[in-house]
Amino acid sequence: MAKFTTLYQHGTLALLVPGLLKGTLTMGDLLKHGDTGIGTGEGLDGELIILDGKPYQVNSKGNVNVVPNSFNMPFANIHFANYSPLAELEDVSQDDLEKQVLSLMHANNTFFSIKITGSFTNVKTRAVKKSVPPFKTLAETAKNQSIFTRDKVEGTLISYFSPELFDGAAVAGFHNHFLSDDRKFGGHLLDFHLDKGDVSYQLFDTLEQHLPVNDDDYMKHDFSADNIKDDIHNAEG
Amino acid sequence: MAKFTTLYQHGTLALLVPGLLKGTLTMGDLLKHGDTGIGTGEGLDGELIILDGKPYQVNSKGNVNVVPNSFNMPFANIHFANYSPLAELEDVSQDDLEKQVLSLMHANNTFFSIKITGSFTNVKTRAVKKSVPPFKTLAETAKNQSIFTRDKVEGTLISYFSPELFDGAAVAGFHNHFLSDDRKFGGHLLDFHLDKGDVSYQLFDTLEQHLPVNDDDYMKHDFSADNIKDDIHNAEG
Structure with a gap:
């Protein structure tokens, strides 16, 4: 298994749907499988983005923290970064960007990651508030989320693309997290330019x-009995 | 990644559905990931069962061959064997056996392998005949199959169980291949007692x-546009 061509995933998005939100892997163990990634904490405790081996959490207050190795997660993706240039883009919407990436990549049938560094406008993120046991469903838990916006911000977007066949295990299509260069703003991306x-x-x-x-x-x-695909795309799409 | 708790899969069952039957991994490369497994050759060239690191092919004539390291496959499962005893069973049908295994394992949400050695009756296997490019669909290609039966035979069954969430990537439920102790009979199991x-x-x-x-x-x-799940279960179920 080649180090740079493997995407490690702990848990599945499907298990979040009925509320299996217990943390089942520590950040310390996750970081053995890569230096770049995304995820969420136990009880959907915020949105994680891992850059250069450093695990940042954006919590529901909008604070950005570096989490300890003991931090527990029900779901995460991670890999060892070895990105190659794809394009320099200007003035594109999220939709147009994703279409351009798909047409340049020709890789709808496998997993890949996209990293974008630059200047973003009209950025809208969310972070879910941590819930405690007994956990409710993903749909119920994700209602307790905060929305954050920035008119203009410099930062890094980490995205994982998953093929349609693995919808449920992952989110088919793109799953985007963001962190600003000043490490003061980020989360699960809902919209951006x-x-x-x-x-x-x-x-x-x-x-x-x-x-x-x-x-x-x-x-x-x-x-x-779980309505996996609808609930994932409502909560994570 | 622990050696004995990892199932390696090359290809997906979904890719067989539209007839992507080209061999994309050699047996030599597959055997780096285990010593026990199942699979099929390029063009659905027979049914493979790997025991103790030895890759046997049952072809559509019913012959059992050991294939070379250059043998090419579109789909295979393999792992390093480290089985633990589950039960000693007598006089059970395939259905009852699978039900008993599920109730003993409590593992419907993960992948596992079952190995059965013993005496089987009313065994019915099939092996598909190799097709050549341009390949037809799985449903069309699998029509060119031979059925083999034995009233009573000693042998080994290797089964992989896959969770419902991964149906399409694998066959959800059990996928069973068989080889007789005399290495003269085997294939994809359709029925047995x-x-x-x-x-x-x-x-x-x-x-x-x-x-x-x-x-x-x-x-x-x-x-x-592919009717993946129905076609997999018609051909592989």
Whole structure:
């Protein structure tokens, strides 16, 4: 398994849907699998973005913290960064950007990451407020979220693209998190416009999908009644 | 990634549906990821079962061959065997056996392998005949299959169980291949009765999903029109 062509994923988005929000992997263990990533904490405790091996959390107050190795997560993606330049883009909407990336990548059937550094406008992010047991469903929990906006901000976007076949395990399509250069603003991206930025990509041939088999709640859950795909795209799309 | 808790998969069952049957991994490369497994050759060239590092192919004539390291495959599962005893069973049908395994394992939400050695009756297997380019769909190609039966035979069954969430990437539920102790009979199991056998299991917490990103036909294919799940279960169920 080549180091730079593997995307590691702990948990699945599907397990969040019925509210299996217990942290089942520590940040210390996650960081063994990469230096760049995204995720969320136990109880949907904020939005994570990992850059250069440093794990930042944007919480529901909008504060950006570096979390300790003991921080626990139900879901995360991580990989060892080795991006290649894809394009320099100016004045594009999120939709147009994603279309351009797809047409340049020709990689709808595999996993890849996109990193964008530059100047963004009309940025809208969210961060969910941590809930405590007994956890409610993803849809209920995600209602307790804060929305943050910036008219103009310099920063880094980390995105993972997942193929349609793996919808449920991941979010099919793009899943975007953001952190500003001043480390004061970020979260799960809901909308943005790219004023000017460098777009780079990293293609994966392997998904290393790790499941929380030591969590009884996960192992015993009957997913057949969960409305997985709709709920994921409502909460994460 | 722990050696004995990882299931390696090359390709997906979904890619077979529209007829992406080109071999995209050699047996030599597959065997780096395990010593026990199942799969099929380029053009659905027979049914593979790997035992103790030895890759056997049952072809559409019913012959059992050991294939060379250069043998090419569009799809395969492999892992390093480290099975633990689960049960000694007598006189059970395939359905009852699978139900008993599920109730003993409590592991519907992860991947695991089952190995059964013993005496089987009313065994029915199939092996598909190799097709050549331009490949037809899985449904069309699988019509050229031979059915083999044995009233009573000693042998080994290797099964992989995959969770419902990964249906399409794998076959949700059990996917069973068989090889007789005399190495003269085997294939993809369609039906069997277990006269008496030792059932052992190996639980995985990680799926290492490898995709054929260097195959242009795969990377360019639009899967949205394919009837993936129905066709997989008609051909592989």
